[in-house]
Every structure is written in C-alpha cells, then in structure tokens.
Amino acid sequence: MHAFDVLGDPVRRRILELLADGEQTAGAVSGIIRAEFGISQPAVSQHLRVLRESGFATARADGTRRLYAVDSAPLREVDIWLERFRRFWTQRLDALGTELARGKRERRENPAEPPSASTQPPTNTEEDE
Incomplete structure (x- = not known):
C-alpha cells in the first residue's frame, strides 16, 4: 500500500x-x-x-x-517526497512572517493615539445635573 x-x-x-x-x-x-x-x-x-x-x-x-x-522511516520517506513542494508554502509563510514583523514594528513606531471624542465617556454638563 x-x-x-x-x-x-x-x-x-x-x-x-x-x-x-x-x-x-x-x-x-x-x-x-x-x-x-x-x-x-x-x-x-x-x-x-x-x-x-x-x-x-x-x-x-x-x-x-x-x-x-x-x-518514523516511512514518515521520513514522505517528508523527502514533500521536500520538492515545500517552496509553495514556505514562501507564503516567509511572507506572512515579514508582514507580522512589519505590523509589530509599525505599532512600536506609532503608539496608539488617545481615544477619539466619540469613544471617551461623556462628561457631566450643567444640563445633566
């Protein structure tokens, strides 16, 4: 088989x-x-x-x-056979790693801005009292 x-x-x-x-x-x-x-x-x-x-x-x-x-011997044989196809997914995984690293770097360089007025809790006004 x-x-x-x-x-x-x-x-x-x-x-x-x-x-x-x-x-x-x-x-x-x-x-x-x-x-x-x-x-x-x-x-x-x-x-x-x-x-x-x-x-x-x-x-x-x-x-x-x-x-x-x-x-493990038959699994090594399967691994050897798959070797010629690894380039198809290795390049994509490498690209994903690059994008993840870029995103981390951008977050470090541009820390989160303070929340916008629409996301801040409302403040008390004279009308609320």
Missing part, C-alpha cells in the same frame, strides 16, 4: 497522532478511536494492522498486551 493511501485515512492519521505521543497499548488506542470515530474494535484492529504492515507502526508483545509505536 502506498504511503499516501495509508495516510489518506483519517482514522489511521489519528492513530499515528496518538502513537506519536509515545508507545500505546492496542486497548488504549482502540478505546480512543472507538469513542472519536464510532467504529468497532475489530475495525480499529484492522487499521492498526494496516499501519503495522505498511511500516508506519511497530508492535511488540508485553505479556497479553500489544504495544504499538510509530516507526
């Missing part, structure tokens, strides 16, 4: 997010995924199997439990 076929499924992406936080038991992953996606335990097990067989996750036995963890 191609990496993007594996990562294209929102359930598998969520499982990888959970595993990125550290090794998890199959039961813990299953409980979270079942609650979030409303799918059965066998369906979660199938997703774990796909992740394991495609190399995105590893599993090891710990007594009667199976512990799953992320295997």
Whole structure:
C-alpha cells in the first residue's frame, strides 16, 4: 500500500497522532478511536494492522498486551517526497512572517493615539445635573 493511501485515512492519521505521543497499548488506542470515530474494535484492529504492515507502526508483545509505536522511516520517506513542494508554502509563510514583523514594528513606531471624542465617556454638563 502506498504511503499516501495509508495516510489518506483519517482514522489511521489519528492513530499515528496518538502513537506519536509515545508507545500505546492496542486497548488504549482502540478505546480512543472507538469513542472519536464510532467504529468497532475489530475495525480499529484492522487499521492498526494496516499501519503495522505498511511500516508506519511497530508492535511488540508485553505479556497479553500489544504495544504499538510509530516507526518514523516511512514518515521520513514522505517528508523527502514533500521536500520538492515545500517552496509553495514556505514562501507564503516567509511572507506572512515579514508582514507580522512589519505590523509589530509599525505599532512600536506609532503608539496608539488617545481615544477619539466619540469613544471617551461623556462628561457631566450643567444640563445633566
């Protein structure tokens, strides 16, 4: 199965997010995924199997439990493939950073003016008394 076929499924992406936080038991992953996606335990097990067989996750036995963890090698391959496309969003992020810095600089150079008369609270006049 191609990496993007594996990562294209929102359930598998969520499982990888959970595993990125550290090794998890199959039961813990299953409980979270079942609650979030409303799918059965066998369906979660199938997703774990796909992740394991495609190399995105590893599993090891710990007594009667199976512990799953992320295997970063396929993710590095995806990252390498994406490298050629980074320029499309990197330039935009760089431009955003420039605009944010410009705005901060302008605020420092031109501190806020006192509020206009329309935003100041009314003052007491002889008519109010």
